[in-house]
Structure formats: C-alpha cells, structure tokens
Amino acid sequence: MKPLYKFVVASLLFGAMSVNAETTISLQSEIQPLILNSADAEDASAESGNNLLLIEEGTNQLLFKVGQLVSEDAKHRKYNSPAFIIRFEASDRPLELSYPKLRTIADAKAFERSPSFTLVNDANRSVDFSIDKLTAGGLQNLRDYQNELVAYNQRADAIAAVSSVSTTSTVSTSTANKVASGESQPMSVTNSSSRMNILQGSFSQLSAQEQQEFMLWAMKNLKD
Known part of the structure; x- marks a missing residue:
C-alpha cells in the first residue's frame, strides 16, 4: 500500500473519534443491555457500570432485556422479559431510558403484551424512538443475540432495524x-x-x- x-x-x-461526538444513555437499574450498535453492550459501558452507556450522536440501536422481582401467589419471583430492540436518534444531550415498575406477574404479562418505555433527555423532554421484540424459539439462555439481531436488521418488516455495518x-x-x-x-x-x-x-x-x-x-x- x-x-x-x-x-x-x-x-x-x-x-472519526472526534467527528462522531459521544454522549450517554442511562438505563433504569432493571434494564439489562445486551447489544449496542452490533457490539456487546459491555464495551460501551461508562465508568459507572452497565447502566450508563456511551453512545454516538446520530442513529443508535440497543438490544436489551428487563429483569425484576414481581409478586405471584404471595411469593416473589424473577421476571425476565423478552429481548427488546430500540432505535433512536441521539444528539449531544444525555438520555435516560425507563419503564413503569412492575409489581405483580399480571403486570409483567401485560407489559410483555404491550411494553411501555420512556426515553427522555436531560431536560426531561421526550425523544422519539421505535421499539420491537426480538423473538426466537429454543432455549432462551443459549440464544445467539448477535446473529439474531443481524437477521432482524435484514427484515423488511423490522420497525426498529438499522443498517448493520458488521454484517456487510x-x-x-x-x-x-x-x-x-x-x-x-x-x-x-x-x-x-x-x-x-x-x-x-x-x-x-x-x-x-x-x-x-x-x-x-x-x-x-x-x-x-
């Protein structure tokens, strides 16, 4: 060469490190980030841990799950949600992603049918986003989220898809x-x-x- x-x-x-400015997205403590922009979300974790991620200004895609304790028959059990995909546009302002706390297993099932999330900036102004579920059969603890997300991003009907640079x-x-x-x-x-x-x-x-x-x-x- x-x-x-x-x-x-x-x-x-x-x-590109200086051209693509960075900001952060803060996640509610029960939100577990999995993949951010085709990479393991741990790679984007800021110093405070997995619930504060470094993101670039512009289009971002985050794959995550929700896990929290809920009550069922007077006992507590861990609810683990399906994997959700969110696509959003970031500016130079920090963002925060949250959802209404779930109290019972009935709340969790209703949430699973109709997930409700809030994305706001540091001025508490709502930020538009698209959200979808990443569903797959088989053993959920053995899922290959990377490849599943690649396949999702290639679907014509995927409402939270982005152009995945890692797959081309x-x-x-x-x-x-x-x-x-x-x-x-x-x-x-x-x-x-x-x-x-x-x-x-x-x-x-x-x-x-x-x-x-x-x-x-x-x-x-x-x-x-």
Whole structure:
C-alpha cells in the first residue's frame, strides 16, 4: 500500500473519534443491555457500570432485556422479559431510558403484551424512538443475540432495524462515491495534500452511519 493511502485510512479512522461526538444513555437499574450498535453492550459501558452507556450522536440501536422481582401467589419471583430492540436518534444531550415498575406477574404479562418505555433527555423532554421484540424459539439462555439481531436488521418488516455495518463486507456505492469523489469538489487533484483535504472534508460531511460503513470498507480493502 502506498504511504499516502495508509495515512489517509489512519487519519479517517482516528479522525472519526472526534467527528462522531459521544454522549450517554442511562438505563433504569432493571434494564439489562445486551447489544449496542452490533457490539456487546459491555464495551460501551461508562465508568459507572452497565447502566450508563456511551453512545454516538446520530442513529443508535440497543438490544436489551428487563429483569425484576414481581409478586405471584404471595411469593416473589424473577421476571425476565423478552429481548427488546430500540432505535433512536441521539444528539449531544444525555438520555435516560425507563419503564413503569412492575409489581405483580399480571403486570409483567401485560407489559410483555404491550411494553411501555420512556426515553427522555436531560431536560426531561421526550425523544422519539421505535421499539420491537426480538423473538426466537429454543432455549432462551443459549440464544445467539448477535446473529439474531443481524437477521432482524435484514427484515423488511423490522420497525426498529438499522443498517448493520458488521454484517456487510462492502460499503454502499453512494457512501464510497461521496468520499472518493470529494462530493462536488474538483477531481483533478495533483498533490497528496489536496487529496487529503478533499477526503477529510468529505468524510466529515458523512452521517455517523456512513462514516462507520466507510471505515469498515476501508479496513477490508487495504492494499499491500
């Protein structure tokens, strides 16, 4: 690989860390995060633990479960919900995801039929989101959530689906063209400095999702 293009890829990868600003989402203590944006949610945990996750501004998808004690026949038992998928848009404000506490097994069953969650920012203003269940047969404790979520995101009827960059080996043609052509900027570039400026400028104009797609494509298409 030519030194220029090694530098271009490295610059884009490290530059994305500053381009894609981060914020956080706080989860009610009974909410167990499983997968955030196709990665294990533990990788996104902030210093305070699993109930505070680091997220990027833009589109995010979180797979999670609810687990809490409820009463049944004068006894307490642990209720574990189905896996839920939520898709939402994050700005630079911290978010909080919560649900009404469940007291009885009847409450839990009603919640399972019609889940109710609230997503607000730090000004206590509601944030729009899409939510769905991730259902599967077989032993629930042996589920492969990663692959299930990949399959879900490819369904045409999936209301909380996102474009999953971890499941594709190539970047979309439109995204690649945006970076490669420098959008509407001149194509007749004669020096490496100008080429770098065009690539960096074009990369910064992509959405967070497109930046991730391009980085994945770039890493898989490095030349020797």
